[in-house]
Amino acid sequence: MLLEARNITKAFGSFKAVDDASVTLEQGDILGLIGPNGAGKSTFFNCLTGDLKTTSGRVLFEGADITDFTPELRAELGLARTFQVPQTFEGMTVLENVMIGAFLRSSHRKEAEAKAHAVLERVGMSRLADAPARSLGTPGRKRLEIARALATEPKVLLLDEAMAGLNAHEVKLAIDLVRDIHRSGITLVIVEHIMEVIMSLASRVMVFHQGKEIARGSPREVTSNPAVIAAYLGTRAAKAAAGHTPVELMGGPDL
């Protein structure tokens, strides 16, 4: 067991954004977290990365309890993440952005620089190494987020809507990159709105609705689950869909 969340609850005042959610992640998994807007998947995600303190429940990494660990300690253990709204270091070049990640495992500038170059090569951004990071557009920034996270040599990479704001072509390229990362032995957790991304990538899916887990299983299983369709489209649509192939109804997969 690589990563495990046990009965995570996160309350803001009396509102439970995540209510008693549990998940286990095995080496080599690609876990998809989906759900309508405001379902609690991002909150749950941030509890895993340590950006938010859980109200109750435990988070375990390789069997050790990391519930009270700061994000930087979790990074050191091998958890890396990207942000839904890219948190680019605006005052730095693309290379320097990646070096911040590389510095986690190598304290010397030269080493970190060499490692950052290698990571940029891997994600296809070598050409932009010396460009100021602020000159990048959304696709570049999203990719830079992934490069930075990779430079920390993670065991688990958590992607928070890494494809949001990309056009169809860019999404395809990003999916290829994620597949490549997975092949290199990194376990992935992806929060995603775009159904086709989940359908084509995830080995297991967990569906959130109003803070609660309403379904889990393979992508095909959850998309044919009436509770999931009801959560996305409302109960009437779910009834109407009973006679159709739900996967098509939800817009995927057509890659």
Next chain:
Amino acid sequence: MRRWIWLSVVAALAIAYPLLLSSPFQQRLGALVLLYAIAASAWNIVGGYAGQVSVGHVVFFGCGAYAAMGSYAKFGLSPLIGIPGGIVLAVGLAAIIGVPTLRLSGHYFSMATIAVAETMRLIVTNTEWLGAAVGLSGPTVPRNVFDLSFLSSLPYYYLFLAVLAITLAITWWMTNSRMGFYLRAIKDSERAARSLGAPASRTKLYAFMLSAALTSVAGALYAMMFGFVDPESGLGILISVKILIMAALGGAGLLFGPLVGAAILVPLEEISNSWLGGKGAGLTFVVYGAIIVLIARFQPGGLLSLFIRRGKPKTDTGAGHAP
């Protein structure tokens, strides 16, 4: 390569200055520029690189100044002996201020530093042992060279130049180390920096402590040159503001920014003081206020950033999916 040429030219000019412009006024002016450049460069480590705007840096300045004068006035030792004591005091105080406040967002840190500095000024003003409102004096007649009490400004000039060179060397070394990279990252996005493993609170605290140590050295040098320290000259809020404005005017977060700022502001102040005499003190605040507004409106990066191009700006055309 060009950078080394520039550096050599600036260094040569700095060494030759008091010999070329050798009137006492000019030499004293040169020494003051260097002194404030030391303080502003020290501030730059935490205010410029880490983006944590301390408005109470004078408290560390005061630690050094009082430690240097105290070691003479209280124990009859050379003011030089007080420097390590001042550093220890300043670093300890920085830790006490920094641990609770550096976790908070920038404004709280700025306010906390002002509060601590003003509190210290009031405490010292009311402490008889530290000379209260009158302050402490250094040796009037030097017993030996280690009292660092000279009539001419020339020895101070070269002493300050050496200390400034050390300060800038430390800063340069820091910016090229992991710590410097982490500080810049934390300044842009603390959350992202932490997610990549940068220990934000600890890194900022180290920067603050380093900055405090160097600022206390500046304070000690200041007190030695003037031969005394009192609550106004050693712990007055105006000194904090002056240090901050110099760094911001020249370019906060740039190695030579504070030096440029000091080279502009110190002569400006000295000249306006000599023209206006005692009436100038109030006017200084007005001028500083105006400078803050102008920097914030027109050149937030400071004057030096006008001359520095950081890579060629490229517009985004398919960036992110290069072949």
